[in-house]
Amino acid sequence: MADLLTHVLSAYVLATLLSLRDDRVTPAMVTAAMVGGLVPDLNRLGLLVPSSTAESILGVPFGWDALLTVGGVAVVIALGTLLVPRQLRRTTAAMLSLGSLSHFVLDSLLLFPSGYTHPYLWPVTAAGLPGPNLFLSSARWPAAVAVVVAGSTWFVARRHGGADGSG
Amino acid sequence: MRSVRRGVAIAACCTLLLVLLVGYGTLTPDPATGRFPSNGAVAAGTVDTGDRVVVAGTARGDTTEGTVVDLDGGPRVVVRGLDAAPGADVWLYGIYRDGSIRNVRAIVRAPWEITYLYAVSLLGGLLTLGRVVRTWRVDTDRWQVVPRDRGEESDG
Numbered sequence: 001m002a003d004l005l006t007h008v009l010s011a012y013v014l015a016t017l018l019s020l021r022d023d024r025v026t027p028a029m030v031t032a033a034m035v036g037g038l039v040p041d042l043n044r045l046g047l048l049v050p051s052s053t054a055e056s057i058l059g060v061p062f063g064w065d066a067l068l069t070v071g072g073v074a075v076v077i078a079l080g081t082l083l084v085p086r087q088l089r090r091t092t093a094a095m096l097s098l099g100s101l102s103h104f105v106l107d108s109l110l111l112f113p114s115g116y117t118h119p120y121l122w123p124v125t126a127a128g129l130p131g132p133n134l135f136l137s138s139a140r141w142p143a144a145v146a147v148v149v150a151g152s153t154w155f156v157a158r159r160h161g162g163a164d165g166s167g
Numbered sequence: 168m169r170s171v172r173r174g175v176a177i178a179a180c181c182t183l184l185l186v187l188l189v190g191y192g193t194l195t196p197d198p199a200t201g202r203f204p205s206n207g208a209v210a211a212g213t214v215d216t217g218d219r220v221v222v223a224g225t226a227r228g229d230t231t232e233g234t235v236v237d238l239d240g241g242p243r244v245v246v247r248g249l250d251a252a253p254g255a256d257v258w259l260y261g262i263y264r265d266g267s268i269r270n271v272r273a274i275v276r277a278p279w280e281i282t283y284l285y286a287v288s289l290l291g292g293l294l295t296l297g298r299v300v301r302t303w304r305v306d307t308d309r310w311q312v313v314p315r316d317r318g319e320e321s322d323g
Contacts, residue, residue, distance in 0.1 A: 003284055005291030028302040028314035034295045041288075050240075051192065052207075061192030072187050079180045082173055083312045113260035113272045114221050116201030119194075123187070126194055128201025138280040143287050 002106045002137050004041055009146035010106060011037030011099035013153045018098075019163035020156075029095045030163040032080075036099025039076050040107070043068040068107075069122040073100045106142075109134040170309075203260070210241035214263045222268065223258045226251035226275075233267060244268055251275045 015033035019025035046064035054062040066072040077100065081093040104120055109132055112118075116128030135142060157163060196204040203221040204214045214220055224238040226249070233247035236257055248270040251257050259273035306313045 003291065004288035005294070008291045008295050026302075026314060027298075031295070031298040031302045034298060038292060038295055052240075054188075055192065058189075060189050062188055063191035063194065064188065066187045066191030069187075069191070072184065072191075075180055075184045075187060079177065079184070082177050082180065085309075085311055085313055086169075088314070111274065113258055113274050114201065114203055114219075115260075115272070119200075119202065122191065122194075126197070126200060126202065130201070136274065136276070138276055138284040140283065 002110060002135075002139075003143050004038055006142040006146040007037040007041070007103045007106060008034040008099075009143075009150040010102045013146075013150050014098055014102055015095060016153050016157045016163050020160055024091045025095070025163055027163045029091055032092050032095035033099040035080070036077065036096035036101075037103050039073050039080075039096065039100050040068050040103045042076065043072075065118070066122070068118055069120055070104070071123045073104075108132075111136050204263075206238045206241040209238060209244065209263070216264045218263045219260065219271075220263050220268060221258075221260050223256075226253055226255045226257050228253045246270050246273075249273055249275075252277075254278055256281050 011033040012030060015025055015030040019030060043064045051062050051064050067076065077093060077096045080096055081089045084092045108117055108120065108129070110117070111133040112131060114128070115130060115133060117131040119126050119128050121129070194202065196202050196208060198219050203219050205220065206222050206224070208214050209220060209222060222238050222244070224236040224241070227235040227237055227243070229235070230245065233245040234249040234251055235243060236246050236249070237243050245267040246259065246261065247267060249257065249259065251273070256276045256278060257273060259268070259270050261268040261270045302315055303312050304315050
C-alpha cells in the first residue's frame with residue numbers, strides 16, 4: 001500500500017475533476033470515491049485481529065489480504081452499493097470503483113523486494129505481477145504531491161462549480 | 168419485497184466475502200508465480216535449503232556470521248549480506264540455507280519511516296471519515312445510507 005492519504009486524495013482529485021463534467025458527481029459521490037480509495041487497505045484489519053488469530057477462532061484458513069485483491073474489493077463495493085438508495089446505486093458503484101481502481105494502479109507501482117507485486121488480481125489469478133518497483137509505501141513525496149494536486153483541484157472546482165472541493 | 172431482496176443480496180455478499188477470506192487463506196507459496204514463502208513458513212520450518220523467501224522483521228545487530236533479524240511473529244534468523252542498523256525495519260528477498268538467509272534484495276527503513284506511514288494513513292482515514300459524516304447520513308427508517316440534502320451539507 002502507498003500511504004492512505006495519497007490514496008484518498010488521488011480518488012478525490014479524479015472524482016472532483018469528473019464533477020466538472022457530470023452533475024451526478026455530487027460532493028457525496030466524491031466522498032464515495034474516497035471511500036473506494038481506502039477499501040483495498042481494509043486488509044489492515046489484520047493489524048487488529050491477525051489472520052492467524054482469525055484462523056484459530058474460525059478453525060479454517062483465513063487471509064485478510066483477500067481484501068487487497070480485485071475479488072475482495074468487488075464484493076465490498078457490492079455491499080456498499082446495496083446500502084444506498086436504488087437510484088444512486090449505479091453512480092455510487094462507479095465512484096467506489098474509481099477510487100479502488102486508482103488505489104490498485106498506485107499500489108502496482110510500489111517497490112517489492114522480490115520484484116513481484118501482491119497478487120492483486122486474485123481470484124482471477126493468484127500470481128504476483130512483475131512491477132515497475134518505482135517507490136516505497138513509506139516514501140514522503142507521494143503524499144506531498146497528492147496534497148498539492150488535491151489543493152489545486154479544490155481551487156479549480158471552487159472556480160468552475162464542481163463538487164464542493166472540501167476534501 | 169424489495170427490502171427482502173436487498174437483505175438477501177447483503178447476506179449473499181457477506182457469505183461470498185467470507186468465502187474469499189477463507190479461500191485466500193488456503194493459498195500456498197508458489198515461487199513460479201511470484202509468491203514466496205514468508206515469515207510463517209520460516210517459523211514452521213517448512214522451507215528447505217535453496218528456497219527463495221520474502222521475510223520481514225527488525226534488525227538486532229551484527230555478528231560474525233551476518234545480521235541478526237527478529238522476524239515479525241517468528242523466529243530470530245541470521246541474514247548474510249545485509250546492511251541494517253539495529254532497530255531498522257527490514258523487508259527482504261533472499262535464499263534460505265540451513266537456518267540463515269542470504270540477502271538478495273532488501274528494503275531497510277528507519278522506525279520513524281514506518282511511524283510516518285501509519286500516521287499519514289491515519290490522517291487519510293480521518294479525512295475520509297469526516298467527509299462521510301458531512302456528506303452522508305443514515306436513514307434509520309429504511310436502513311440506508313443517503314446523501315445529505317444540499318442544504319444540510321456544510322461546505323467547509
